[in-house]
Amino acid sequence: MVYFDHAATTPMLPEAVAAMTRELGHVGNASSLHASGRRARRVVEESREAVASAFGARPSEVVFTASGTEADNLAVKGLFWSRRAADPRRRRVVVSAIEHHALLEPVLWLAAHEDAEVVELGVDSLGRVDPAELEAVLDEDPQGVALVSVMWANNEIGTVQPVSALAAITSAHDIPFHTDAVQAAGQLPIDFAGVGATALTLSGHKFGGPPAVGVLLLSREASPVPVLHGGGQEREVRSGTLDVPGVAAMAAAAAAVAADLPERQRHLAQVRDDVVARVPEVAPDAVLNGDPLLEPEHRLPANAHYSFPGCEGDDLLMLLDAQGIECSTGSACSAGVAQPSHVLLALGADTDVARSSLRFSVGLTSTKSDVDALVEALPAALLRAREARGRARS
Amino acid sequence: MKVLAALSGGVDSSVAAARAVDAGHEVVGVHLALSKSPESFRNGARGCCTLEDSRDARRTADILGIPFYVWDLSDRFKDDVIDDFVAEYEAGRTPNPCIRCNEKVKFTAVLERALALGFDAVCTGHYARIVETVAGHELHRAVDETKDQSYVLGVLSGDQLAHAMFPLGYSEKSEVRREAAQRGLLVADKPDSHDLCFVPDGDTAGYLRRHLGDRPGRIVDPSGADLGGHDGAYAFTVGQRKGLQLQSAASDGRPRYVLSIEPVSATVTVGPREQLMVGAVRAGAPRWCGPVPVDRHIRCRVQVRAHGALMPAHARVGHDGLVVQLDQPTPGVAPGQTLVLYDGSRVVGAATVTATAA
Numbered sequence: 001m002v003y004f005d006h007a008a009t010t011p012m013l014p015e016a017v018a019a020m021t022r023e024l025g026h027v028g029n030a031s032s033l034h035a036s037g038r039r040a041r042r043v044v045e046e047s048r049e050a051v052a053s054a055f056g057a058r059p060s061e062v063v064f065t066a067s068g069t070e071a072d073n074l075a076v077k078g079l080f081w082s083r084r085a086a087d088p089r090r091r092r093v094v095v096s097a098i099e100h101h102a103l104l105e106p107v108l109w110l111a112a113h114e115d116a117e118v119v120e121l122g123v124d125s126l127g128r129v130d131p132a133e134l135e136a137v138l139d140e141d142p143q144g145v146a147l148v149s150v151m152w153a154n155n156e157i158g159t160v161q162p163v164s165a166l167a168a169i170t171s172a173h174d175i176p177f178h179t180d181a182v183q184a185a186g187q188l189p190i191d192f193a194g195v196g197a198t199a200l201t202l203s204g205h206k207f208g209g210p211p212a213v214g215v216l217l218l219s220r221e222a223s224p225v226p227v228l229h230g231g232g233q234e235r236e237v238r239s240g241t242l243d244v245p246g247v248a249a250m251a252a253a254a255a256a257v258a259a260d261l262p263e264r265q266r267h268l269a270q271v272r273d274d275v276v277a278r279v280p281e282v283a284p285d286a287v288l289n290g291d292p293l294l295e296p297e298h299r300l301p302a303n304a305h306y307s308f309p310g311c312e313g314d315d316l317l318m319l320l321d322a323q324g325i326e327c328s329t330g331s332a333c334s335a336g337v338a339q340p341s342h343v344l345l346a347l348g349a350d351t352d353v354a355r356s357s358l359r360f361s362v363g364l365t366s367t368k369s370d371v372d373a374l375v376e377a378l379p380a381a382l383l384r385a386r387e388a389r390g391r392a393r394s
Numbered sequence: 395m396k397v398l399a400a401l402s403g404g405v406d407s408s409v410a411a412a413r414a415v416d417a418g419h420e421v422v423g424v425h426l427a428l429s430k431s432p433e434s435f436r437n438g439a440r441g442c443c444t445l446e447d448s449r450d451a452r453r454t455a456d457i458l459g460i461p462f463y464v465w466d467l468s469d470r471f472k473d474d475v476i477d478d479f480v481a482e483y484e485a486g487r488t489p490n491p492c493i494r495c496n497e498k499v500k501f502t503a504v505l506e507r508a509l510a511l512g513f514d515a516v517c518t519g520h521y522a523r524i525v526e527t528v529a530g531h532e533l534h535r536a537v538d539e540t541k542d543q544s545y546v547l548g549v550l551s552g553d554q555l556a557h558a559m560f561p562l563g564y565s566e567k568s569e570v571r572r573e574a575a576q577r578g579l580l581v582a583d584k585p586d587s588h589d590l591c592f593v594p595d596g597d598t599a600g601y602l603r604r605h606l607g608d609r610p611g612r613i614v615d616p617s618g619a620d621l622g623g624h625d626g627a628y629a630f631t632v633g634q635r636k637g638l639q640l641q642s643a644a645s646d647g648r649p650r651y652v653l654s655i656e657p658v659s660a661t662v663t664v665g666p667r668e669q670l671m672v673g674a675v676r677a678g679a680p681r682w683c684g685p686v687p688v689d690r691h692i693r694c695r696v697q698v699r700a701h702g703a704l705m706p707a708h709a710r711v712g713h714d715g716l717v718v719q720l721d722q723p724t725p726g727v728a729p730g731q732t733l734v735l736y737d738g739s740r741v742v743g744a745a746t747v748t749a750t751a752a
Contacts, residue, residue: 388510
């Protein structure tokens with residue numbers, strides 16, 4: 001089996017599995033006052049410190065959630081509500097056109113239900129937001145903006161955004177800046193203090209932790225209105241009993257990744273560069289989407305995203321799956337139906353190009369022989385997919 | 395063989411796929427998404443292609459241990475089935491969208507894509523039999539007459555049949571449900587779907603009104619006497635008795651039926667049941683299903699609607715279509731309906747009704 005869908009989820013690191021299995025054997029609610037509770041609390045707080053240290057934050061800035069999606073919802077809705085409560089003129093939510101659905105949908109919900117006004121920052125053909133455009137948007141009506149949110153790196157095409165510059169522009173206007181860094185964690189160095197963001201989203205299972213554990217790094221000045229109400233366990237902004245084994249496992253993964261990030265980066269880039277070097281040999285008309293500069297400042301080291309003209313991504317996915325090669329069309333699903341990717345459409349691609357795309361995302365377990373298998377299976381798959389699309393159009 | 399099993403999420407296609415797996419084929423399950431914005435849940439027997447159906451199809455594939463994908467056929471379904479359905483009603487005809495779907499979507503778009511992708515056949519849960527003979531592939535009525543679906547497959551060509559697989563053709567429905575339960579398929583008790591899948595509330599007239607708007611016209615008797623008005627002729631079908639909302643009762647006090655619909659002036663003619671009776675039917679050029687008949691005069695039985703009766707008839711093949719003389723006149727044959735010809739249990743061909751006469 002060749003697994004090239006690490007951007008969807010990547011295997012748990014041995015350190016994370018060890019931490020999780022260790023904690024699964026213990027009883028204890030981190031909010032309880034007795035010895036078992038104190039023990040659980042200690043694990044949570046040590047995990048908090050490990051996560052903070054791995055991502056350049058202070059422990060008090062770490063808010064555990066049950067997913068990246070929940071963290072995005074808390075950031076976007078929570079900051080919108082608190083900012084607008086302080087000044088009703090603040091209706092605008094400024095986001096890039098290529099945000100993940102976990103960010104985009106809460107923003108659209110605010111527009112539909114809370115009278116928010118969505119301001120979309122366009123991207124160039126490589127998927128990059130222009131800081132000057134943000135500057136112009138904020139200058140136009142600085143009093144009217146509730147928050148700005150631009151992802152650290154794009155999940156489909158891997159383009160890395162100039163988040164430091166965007167955060168600096170935003171904070172110069174005294175406006176909170178959030179970034180969804182779910183795809184960046186484990187691939188790029190993330191320094192919450194250094195980047196100057198108000199809030200930052202992470203998801204455990206994208207960097208070797210378990211699924212269903214997320215984090216919102218939240219600066220101490222920010223006080224979003226909670227989305228989940230209850231016991232107020234996490235800084236009174238997030239309620240719900242903490243998942244001690246999950247939190248411990250994610251922290252273990254975060255620490256492991258931070259300890260030797262450059263080495264991990266090199267491995268990811270090596271396999272990915274092999275994909276980028278060899279796919280065009282067997283598919284000369286394949287188009288690499290996103291930034292052609294492969295350095296990690298420009299593009300996620302694990303990401304290769306192609307359009308294969310004349311093919312349906314769905315067909316290619318199925319044909320490669322039959323050969324034991326797992327990849328993704330990289331786009332959102334409803335009932336499993338792939339919609340043309342809003343990311344590719346935002347780059348200026350037409351629907352056909354958007355539907356002809358596949359994402360190969362490599363991971364720490366990927367090897368050169370995985371790439372060998374891909375380039376061996378790809379030509380026959382392309383031939384059949386092209387034929388299928390040709391017949392569908394005739 | 396490499397077989398693509400179309401999985402609707404219902405019991406029939408699930409058991410059909412299971413039998414294809416048992417027969418030793420390499421089976422891949424595909425759910426056809428026919429709507430861009432599917433409903434979340436099924437509402438009893440109404441509708442299909444909901445998210446729930448998609449999940450049921452996926453669970454069937456899980457249990458059978460076969461790969462599963464969803465194919466988005468919503469554009470083809472809209473162009474070839476829904477738009478055609480609305481246009482046909484607009485033109486005063488009575489279409490059968492299930493036939494159109496089999497012809498254009500399942501056994502053209504899906505089959506062609508499957509063949510190109512390296513599959514040998516498409517397997518569905520239709521109740522019909524494919525019989526391979528020296529002369530080619532023949533389509534026959536199902537063993538379970540009450541479930542027979544050869545009528546809605548009558549438009550398929552021999553080539554299409556050569557790449558089709560209907561594993562339920564020799565089974566009774568009750569047997570299929572029992573088998574589904576034995577196999578542990580979770581859909582064993584799921585109700586059969588009825589009516590039009592794209593009209594989930596079952597209100598076809600309302601659906602057409604939303605698409606076509608109000609098109610008021612008159613309701614007249616065969617002599618031309620005005621009996622009242624209506625908001626759209628598309629809400630009527632030939633043979634309809636209920637819901638005519640006539641202002642005056644017939645002079646003879648007998649029920650009246652829709653006899654014909656004239657779309658340009660939106661005139662609906664109603665009259666007594668005997669004027670509904672059709673003895674002769676003219677139809678367009680036939681599509682032969684399997685071997686092309688040599689004789690121009692065919693003694694056959696014909697069926698004019700899904701689950702309708704088989705009626706003995708003579709068919710004459712002319713250069714511009716078929717002329718069919720029924721042994722016994724029958725009510726409710728209307729332009730737009732598909733007429734399927736049978737020789738015994740075998741489907742000979744199909745053609746679209748263009749005109750009728752007593």
